[in-house]
Amino acid sequence: MTYELISYILGGLTIGSALMVILSSHPVRSVMYLVITFFFISGHMVLMNAQFLAIVNIIVYAGAIMVLFLFVLMLLNLNKESEPRMPFAAQMAAIIAGGILLLVLLAALAESVLPPTRETSKQIAEIQNEGLVQNLGQLLFSKYIVAFEVSSILFLAAMVGAVLLAKREKQNTEEI
């Protein structure tokens, strides 16, 4: 019961901060609210016995990606006047489209067949250990070793692409 209460409160806070991400007019504020949202999502993951993923979520998302976003925002030096705005009718259309999307997703997930809740202590012990680093490491380096190696190539490609794209070209330096 206590855990249910915690998950409801965390869920409400998550939705609130996610709404603030898209509603706040200043991009830096959006980044900050997104960091808070990621922390709340990590809290949900801890509640569901995914400790490793919760830590990875904080390190990679809140720690690395969001700092990168903040860094780019500071580099661009935006102010409130330069913030582009959408016309009101288009915003309303977007909200209606989003509501229809939500309806479809909820209708699809409401039909999902879930297994019965586990009762015996052995099953509960099994589910408690699945998200720990030991089990995930054994899975990652035996069954999914190929995918793991391929992801390193993906990172190399992304790194080369990012350097190539962000490199200043000669003709641009003359214009600026």
Added chain:
Amino acid sequence: MPALISHAEFSKEFYLFLCPILFTIGAVGLMIRKNMIVMLMCIELMLNAVNLLMVSFANFFGQGDAHIFVFFIIVVAAAEATVGLSIILMAFRNLRSIDVDMFKKLKN
């Protein structure tokens, strides 16, 4: 190392409602904002909503494989964010704006 939370089962059907709501917030944000960086952030929010749903299903069914899948989603999201941000930087350098409508100048 023992599990951090040593509780039995609690009702997680709640996550079947929470995750679509988070995903929809991300999708609506993608449509109502014109700032390219905020749009990229909304994509990250959608990815994270899917991650959370994946973790909750892993907890329902007791499969560790879903955790590995979420791990790879995080890997791909990190690569996507770096490339997307460098594209935004390049666009800003050429167009002096981060309005996503400026991309129509790429025509011709």
